[in-house]
Amino acid sequence: MQYQNHQFDQNSTSQKPLNQTYTVLGEFEPPARSASADGRSEVAQCGEVSATVDAPLSLAKTSEGTPPSNTVPLNYNPKTFKALRYGIDSLYVSYPGVIAEDWDIKLNNLKEQAQSEDETQQALAQVVIGQHIFEVKDKGKGRFSYVLVDNSFYLQASNGKSKALPMAYVQISSEYLAHVGVEQAEKSLQFIVNTLGLVHEPANVSRGDLFVDFCADLTMDSFDPLQSWITRTQSIDLHYRYNKFSGWSFGMGGEIGARLYDKTLEVEKKSRKFYLHDFWKAEGWDGQQTVWRMEFxxxxEVLKQLGIYKISNLLELQSALWLYLTQDWLRLAIPSPTDSNQTRWLNHPLWDDITQVFNSDKEQQKLKRFSSARVPEDERLFVHGLGGITSFMAREGIEDLGEGIGEYLHQAKDFHEKRSQIHGAGMDEYVTKKVKSKNRRFNSINNRQDDFSD
Incomplete structure (x- = not known):
């Protein structure tokens, strides 16, 4: 795999003030600053996007977009733009509160089991809350003592001694959001967190990722990084994967970050989220054209300054937030050879299309099938999983699959029979131990269902 990265520094004089765009929704006292995933103030983590701390106090709900440009580049036909899907892709929330004493003890015991050298004990490091079978990790994360994981949530919980941290900090997975939506996902999460302890107030939004997936007949690496992109960040990067251009990134690591990248390539090579293909095809994707994702x-810290504290704020103001991100924080412009003032440069027509996507009230399709279990996909099981058997057949000179599987099991049983004289466990015991270990890792079966000590 080939990877290249090119970084460019933007001249900070191109930044324009934030406080001229949006008005205050209402007067209220913002809540106390929350902690981030590793327990540090989120302001302390702010990297290159220092200008974002001057953001307005809140966003005005508006449907106005940037006026369309009247000069269309010769290499782009705006009629080729097609928005395929948009919304909130990933959501991080925190819950101020205190973990219950019995849950603190229970999670600590499960964490110690996960640290055991005995694989049988490790397999018992699970906890069931509602419909979720969580794997309990052997280590905490940052200043959080406990980590509980399944396909819906990545939950970090503090112990009973912690006073400064929220009780829980949780990432809601993009796949679960695609299945039930933001409100239902957070409602399910509320039940889990309320089970763990006393929650003092509704969830605070710690991070929200907004996106649009689209097709457009345009070469995405044709823009001049120092002219075409007008942004508040000092960092612009181009990325190459698998011998092709894969996208741009802006200000990653700061309070705001953005990516424009080849989503078809990312799905194929990394995330394997092939369910997105069905969403795209329902909106007219031909299965061949490159789908690009613009994601912020x-x-x-910046959400608070924009008036977004709770889930309800985010849902109400997501369109206004998108406009702020695509008008004030980053935009793609048509450089003017006769005007050095970048603020007067017209938007590239592609950017006008991107900016206006969230103005639509069209309901997004939901993922029909979803499981909180993190089970491996069929290709891993039935392609890669056959590697051991095909290697065995080649070694033994066997070409018939049925004969090969039968002989494989026969010799495997003999091997484990001899091995048991040293390790004390035959093939059946070995397989049972491995299945239970994977039950925990895949969230598929509760290994503790016969354990009455819970």
Whole structure:
């Protein structure tokens, strides 16, 4: 795999003030600053996007977009733009509160089991809350003592001695959001967190990722990084994967970050989220054209300054937030050879299309099938999983699959029979131990269902 990265520094004089765009929704006292995933103030983590701390106090809900440009580049036909899907892709929330004493003890015991050298004990490091079978990790994360994981949530919980941290800090997976939506996902999460302890107030939004997936007949690496992109960040990067251009990134690591990248390539090579293909095809994707994703991640500190504290704020103001991100924080412009003032440069027509996507009230399709279990996909099981058997057949000179599987099991049983004289466990015991270990890792079966000590 080939990877290249090119970084460019933007001249900070191109940044324009934030406080001229949006008005205050209402007067209220913002809540106390929350902690981030590793327990540090989110302001302390702010990297290159220092200008974002001057953001307005809140966003005005508006449907106005940037006026369309009247000069269309010769290499782009705006009629080829097609928005395939948009919304909130990933969500991080925190819950101020205190973990219950019995849950503190229970999670600590499960964490110690996960640290055991005995694989049988490790397999018992699970906890069931509602419909979720969580794997309990052997280590905490940052200043959080406990980590509980399944396909819906990545939950970090503090112990009973912690006073400064929220009780829980949780990432809601993009796949679960695609299945039930933001409100239902957070409602399910509320039940889990309320089970663990006393929650003092509704969830604070610590980070929200907004996105649009689209097709457009345009070469995405044709823009001049120092002219075409007008942004508040000092960092612009081009990325290459698998011998092709894969995208741009802007200000990653700061309070706001953005990416424009080849989503078809990312699905094929990395995330394997092939369910997105069905969403795209329902909106007219031909299965061949490159789908690009424009994605912004906005963290706690800047969200607070924009008036977004709770889930309800985010849902109400997501369109206004998108406009702020695509008008004030980053935009793609048509450089003017006769005007050095970048603020007067017209938007590239592609950017006008991207900016206006969230103005639509069209309901997004939901993922029909979803499981909180993190089970491996069929290709891993039935392609890669056959590797051991095919290697055995080649070694033994066997070409018939049925004969090969039968002989494989026969010799495997003999091997484990001899091995048991040293390790004390035959093939059946070995397989049972491995299945239970994977039950925990895949969230598929509760290994503790016969353990009455819970």
């Amino acid at each position: 991640e906005a963290k706690r």
